[in-house]
Amino acid sequence: MNFPAYRIKIRRITICSTLLVAGIALATTAFKKEEQHTGVNNAASMSEADIKASQEAFMKVYKVFMSPRCMNCHPAGDVPLNGDDNHLHPQGIKRGKDGKGLYALKCTNCHQVENTPGLNMPPGAEEWHLPPADMKMVFEGKTPYELAKQMKDPKQNGGKSLQDLIEHMKTDLVKWGWEPGDGRTTPPMSYTEFYDTFKEWIDTGAALPDKNAR
Template identity: 35%
Template sequence: MKITTLFVAITSLVLALTVGNLVVADSHAESAKPSESLATDVNTTQVSTQTGGVETPENVIGDPQQTADPAPEKLDQASIVPQSDEDKAKGVEVWGNIYKVLSHPRCVNCHVEDDRPRWSGKQYGKTQLHGMYVHATATRVGMPGQQMCSTCHAKTNSDVPHGPPGAEVWALAPPEMVWWGKSSDELCAIVKDPAKTGGRDITAFADHIGHDPLVAWGWEPGIGREPAPFSADETVAMLEQWLALGLPCPE
């Protein structure tokens, strides 16, 4: 009788402990659910914060048209005029120095209407057509398979006095940019016409003068050649000053 009573007591104790453990385990599982949900919410918040709170894929990627830098506006040069007689007189004076650069042999020898570069300047005595019967053709660099600029003109100047000058790209100027033989007033009108400067307004033209490697050669033409007057930086500054004075041309 005592043994039976003891057995029943032990069995009841084991059952009670088992049920208690199950209740505790279930309670822990239930208490863990809010934490998991909270972690998910935190992660979502972090992603939302990193993308600026925008959820749609299109907006996350972004619209290139909204972020692209706008194209620089070109000057309306036709509306630019001197504000006073003093500005006009000073502007014409500034243009006179610009003309000394643009009409120099280092520039105009390759700004010709035909396809024959010129040899002119103090070292030549008199103007000549380019030797070796060079024709630049419509390509402005020579006929493929025949005499081309790059046949003799390397990327740097020759070390020999009066040897072939060099630049990164050697070529005649485009046919519409004819400067050879132009008077000061004629060349002034040409420079003010974007259709005759490769689509460049004065600001873009000044940038061309200041940064084009072939233009830069005019101030470092090699042994035995006279460089263009002033400097690239000074010429750019003169163009900017001329613009500020209203772009007047000599009459």
């Protein structure tokens, strides 16, 4: 046996194996990083600048989603929330299977297509309802990371694409949050700023905020 040649062959195999392992490790790290930021496995690569801009955009709109005008219709339980203090809706109102109330206690019994005039009178907008029971889309108690991940997951957002989410933000029900009627506060930014910032989150890749972000 030619021992020098044998040693060279072994050395080459060792070097190739080391490079292969290193390559796999780098690819795995990049994959995990991308999945952490995007929440999906096959997302297009995002630049660090886009990731940062996208995360910052979501953190801004997160404050809107946590405001009473949004969160009251996205409760953790099956009872809608009321008021700026997020208390449970009185009168025994429940979500129901379709999100429009249970039995005879339907949302539209009191909530019409526009606000009822007067201080703290029943608010209203087209299609007034909660998310359905099989797709609750809970905002209450969600961290920025959890909410962003849920919001962009079609299995948790009603089958919506990212573009569908943008279109949803144009609906009268969403816009109602900025015209909630007498006695109710509005979200912490204007509707135009909210819409533009939400769209920026989508346009820059819909990156997920850091898991520890609050």
